Amino acid sequence: MMREDDGMEEKPIVSLPLDGPVRERVDGRRGDPRDLLQRDLGRYDALLRWAWKSLEGIFDRDEILLLCDALRNARYDPKRFDRWPSFLAWDLEEVEKYEKLGTHRGIDVEYLSEKVEKMNPLQALCLIDRIEVFWTGMEGGAGEEKALEDAFGKGV
DSSP: OBOTTTOOBOOOOOOOOOOHHHHHHHHTSOSOHHHHHHHHHHHHHHHHHHHHHHHTTTSOHHHHHHHHHHTTTOOOOGGGGGGHHHHHHHHHHHHHHHHOHHHHHTOOHHHHHHHHHTSOHHHHHHHHHHHHHHHHHHHTTOOHHHHHHHHHOTTO
16 A cells, blocks of 8 residues: 555554553544554654764774674663663673673773763664664674664764
């Protein structure tokens, strides 16, 4: 099915249960929940794109690859959003303690951890999102260079 307004093909809406603050947000608004979710997801995407610009140049290619490996399974409670930079730094240090990924790559993980901990929560969310995009690409067979470019942009 095509939408006349933008020429984009509509994809079927996935049925998913909503709970907690998301459910309250949708229930508390007038209008079609699909439109509300589409609008809010658009806003979320805009925030992530904005936050990514604030991270440009902070991490080099090797650091990004290390962060992707070390934080591949990073999942944090949204209720503790303000602590996400600290959680990322702690997880990075824990992975290094046991797997020595930074040591094997010649990366100063303590310094990298300090850079991560100095991020604000929105930047941490953005980094987690970009890492997930990277791994989606890798699992889809894109290869490391293509997955890096798709997730982190050209020149990484």
